Amino acid sequence: MTARKHSRQVRGRTGGTPAGRTPAQHRRARYAGALAAVALGLTLSACGAMPRSGPVHKVIEPTEQSEQTAMAFNPQAPQVGASAQEIVEGFLAAGVGAQDDYSVARKYLTPQLATTWKPDTRVLIHSGEPTTVPRLNEGEFRTSLEISGELGSNGVLTSQPSGSTRVLDFVLTSVDGQWRISKAPDGVIVPRADFEQIFDPITLYFYSAKDPNYLVPDPRWFAKRSTASTAAVRALLSGPAGYLGTAVTSALPQTASLSRSSVPVSGGTAAVALSLANFDPADVDEAHRMDQQLRATLRSVPNVEDVDLTINDAPVETSGSSSSEAVRSVTVPNRQIGVSDNRLAFYQGGQSEDIPNVTLPDGASIARPAMGTEATIFGFVNNADSVVYTVASGREPERRWSGTQLTRPSFDRMDYVWGSDRSGTVHAVRASDEGEGSTVSAQWLENQHVASLRISREGSRALVVTTTGSSSRATVWLAGVVRDDSGRPTELVKGNAVAADVDVDTAQWISADEFVTTALDQDGNAQPRRYSVAGRYDELPSLTGVTSIAGGNGPAAVYGASDGKLYMLTGSSWALQSEAVTDTAFAG
Incomplete structure (x- = not known):
């Protein structure tokens, strides 16, 4: 999605494709022309079409003024003598008018339905133009539309993969000589280009x-x-x-x-x-x-x-409470762990040093290292035998689990180390214990390739990247971590898709409510992104042949590895930091 730097176009009637109009503008102009939408006069700091894949795209932080003057959509009320199909299409277009409890949309309904219809049940975020066709019986119509996301009645936004569709059926009757809808599904539809103008996270x-x-x-x-x-x-x-x-x-x-x-x-x-x-x-x-x-x-x-x-x-009286202020975002140390000449090494501020007194398995090929929050216990994938190990200073390496295409280990603040693989099996073991630990129930991940699994810094959520079958497109999920009374993980709750049908192999937390993603091991440029847990994202500068990405405390601490070198995200570019260490990760 390109940055929204132009003013919103005036909505009016149109017949063809005006010269210079983008496809998104043309689609919206046709949509408005067919329904005689009222012109919109506000100029915004950001507008534009969303990408075909992925969720809502954040491009520019709103200013105080833009928040106070959010665009008011004014859909057209039904016209006298409108055909039954025009009434259906007008009703669908009126879904952008949330003001006054969707009062304009209700005008397309019979008086009885207008009082019972529930617009907040769901919002279907659609791409392209909805297609409405008559059915066999007079006054019955069916609308088909492709969607990129669905907003539930509780306000949870779920991203949908490319090609997802929904079908809506309508029944109309005559009221005082005018067609009105007597049966319609609850909820509204909104063009994906307009969604963020109508809804706020x-x-x-x-x-x-x-x-x-x-x-x-x-x-x-x-x-x-x-x-x-x-x-x-x-x-x-x-x-x-x-x-x-x-x-x-x-x-x-x-x-x-x-x-x-x-x-x-x-x-x-x-x-x-x-x-x-x-x-x-x-x-x-x-x-x-x-x-x-x-x-x-x-x-x-x-x-x-x-x-x-x-x-x-x-x-309510709260003075005198012994309860401390709760933490909203856990930070991690600035020190990272990485690989230097097939050894585990610390990295910070342009300097690296081998981690002392650490024993590695014989013939090990070290990859995807990780470390606990105290930087005293470490994990890594041994490519030589496809096994995840943990190791601490002065102790022999502990074999944890094996698998195909193992994820980078993830340490939580309760002393558990996590991981998964192409089979979708989720492992967790207390890092201070011996043995392989146990698997964590996550049936919704069966038959999916887990490309990345990261536990949030407070330990209550998992950030999971999956692909299905031979598809190279991924879904990014957020899932709750359920634990028993001792803190042992027992289940990953079925996740919610924050992004779907995206080119991603890994996701790394940078705060409690943001993470970064990228595709790995591509010959050309990879396109990293910075996401919020609400589903918005920014494009980050591309990096050729990126092999790993690491996230510290916020967007100013994002590192990427490529061609055996370590880079740091600096403004609109990647600055070389080290040629001695690569494949780095912050604690967690």
């Missing part, structure tokens, strides 16, 4: 189930309406996204509900009024946890700076 936060000192992001997408703060709190009260499962928990009990119909925002303060039976106002620790969770969530809502929480019509 808002990050909900839940506590790590095994360590309440950590907050875990749960990104959702909501329409840009004044009700965004209400939607965020209602979603928070409903619990975490399904793909997180029991990996996270909430300080807000399921019995809690909003006392009022909305969460108003005035002067930057969101007023949250909850009803909660059996709430003890003297329990300041629990009150602090609820308040902290709400604050972390609502501060990701535009124009919200503070939160005023009341429970059962009384202000």
Whole structure:
């Protein structure tokens, strides 16, 4: 996707393909012309078509002004004498008008359906033009469309692979001599080029189930309406996204509900009024946890700076709480581990040194090294026997598991080392124990090639890259990590696709809510990307023949290896750092 640097084109009627118009502009002009959409007069800092593969693409950070003046889409109401097919097409086009609870779209429905239709059930993000055709019975129509993503009623966005389609059926009847829709599926459709103009990502936060000192992001997408703060709190009260499962928990009990119909925002303060039976106002620790969770969530809502929480019509008292402030993003040391002349080596700031007193297997061919958060235990793939080993200073190497095309080991903060391979089997073993440990239940990964598996720094999520069969296209998943009472991993919850049908072999965390990806071992230029967990991404500068990528603390600490050399991402280019060490990784 190219950077959105032009002003949005005025929507109007059009017959052919005007000279100089891009395919995306032509498609949207035809779409609007057929439905006589009202011209849009706002100039944005960013617009443009999304790529064919992958999720929503972030290109330019919004300015404060652009956030305050988000584009208002004004779809055309039904015209007198419109044909039944024009009514269906007009209704579909009105899905971009989220204002006033989709009041324009409801005008295409019969009075009865207009009161029961649920637009927020789902949003289908489509590419190309929907195709609507009549069915055998008069007044019945079917619309087919190709989609690149689907937004659920809970605000979770799931990327869809190229070629994914949906079919929508409609029944129309005459109301006062005009065609109106009497039967339609819940939800709306939105062109992928318009999605980010209509919806905003808002990050909900839940506590790590095994360590309440950590907050875990749960990104959702909501329409840009004044009700965004209400939607965020209602979603928070409903619990975490399904793909997180029991990996996270909430300080807000399921019995809690909003006392009022909305969460108003005035002067930057969101007023949250909850009803909660059996709430003890003297329990300041629990009150602090609820308040902290709400604050972390609502501060990701535009124009919200503070939160005023009341429970059962009384202000919540949090002073005197012994609960510490929860951490939202775990950092890693600046030191990396890499390979230097087939030995494990530390690297930092242009300097490298062999890790002392480490014994490697005889005849080992070292690749894809990793290390624990304390930099005292290390892991690597031995290409000579296709086995993952761990090793510590002064100890013999410990054989962990074998497989084909083994992933780089990943250490979590609970002392477990993880990995997978082409079979889709997920392994985890306590790094301080001996033996191979056990496998982690992840049936949804069966028959898929796991190209990369990285555990998030707080330990509650896995970032997984998979391919299916002989396909070179990949899917990037986020999945919750379920553990038993001792902290041992027992399950990877079925993941949610953050990106689908992308050219990716590895994904590496750079924070709690961002990661970088790239394709590996290509003859030509690889196209690394920086993703948010909400599905947005930026293109990073290309790197020829990249063999590995490493992510530290944020986008200023991204390293790539190519042709036996180590480079660091510096602005719009890659700067050579070392010819002595390669294949590096940060702790984790």
